[in-house]
Amino acid sequence: MRFATLSIFPVLWLALIPPVASAGKNFVKPEARTAINYPAHDFHRDEKVAIAADPYDTGEKANIFSIDFQQKGFLPIFFVVTNDGDQPASIANMQVTLITKNHSKLTPIAPEDIYRRLSNPQGNTRPSASPIPIPHKKVKGTVSEKEMQEIESSQFAAKAVEPHTTQSGFLFFDIGGISTPLVDSNMDITGVYDARGNEMMFFEISMDKYLNAPRNP
Secondary structure (H helix, E strand, O other), rough: OOOHHHHHHHHHHHHHHOOOOOOOOOOOOOOOOOOOHHHOOOEEOOOOOOEEEEOOOHHHHHHHOOOOOOOOEEEEEEEEEEEOOOOOOEEEOEEEEEOOOOOEOOOOHHHHHHHHHHHHOOOOOOOOOOOOOOOOOOOOOOOOOOHHHHHHHHOOOOOOOOEEEEEEEEEEEEEEOOOOOOOOOHHHHOOOOOOOOOOOOOEEEEEEEHHOOOOOO
16 A cells, blocks of 8 residues: 555646646737727728737737747737728738838738748848749748747738628738838738728828837836
């Protein structure tokens, strides 16, 4: 009996130990509020569609990621689209451009280009101005599966916004060499269509609205 008690004790002791985060934290996408509840948003009252942009430009906010995107030269922006109308809105052909005060036009970076930057920090991931697509080199296996899953699961990937719903996700911008990418910058969004196939007037979001908004203590 004494032998059995001793052999069981270590098992019970291990069961009482809280799980350790040896595998690292798992990414959990923020729960989106309706777009008009973010400081930086544009609301089209007639179409009842609002779009918001919430930059994750501070260490506290960016802590939801295991990847240090800022150190890699990327700016994650939480992108939120709310449709309060009674008909769906199509965003399959939506185009988003972040225009800086120096007139640089930044477009969201594809996951493959993020992988490339992570595996080669000196590599250029900005879209080429050449009309001829340049084939990308195969990314070497230096990006972990966990990092890939985090990047894929965080992306804004919606193609439509159903009535009275909100879609959200992250867009990543290459801000390498730009010291203040948000100051005096605007985000322009085109390619949003109503249920009849008519394109809505473009959305324009001033990022100064985010910078000048009161911060939570």
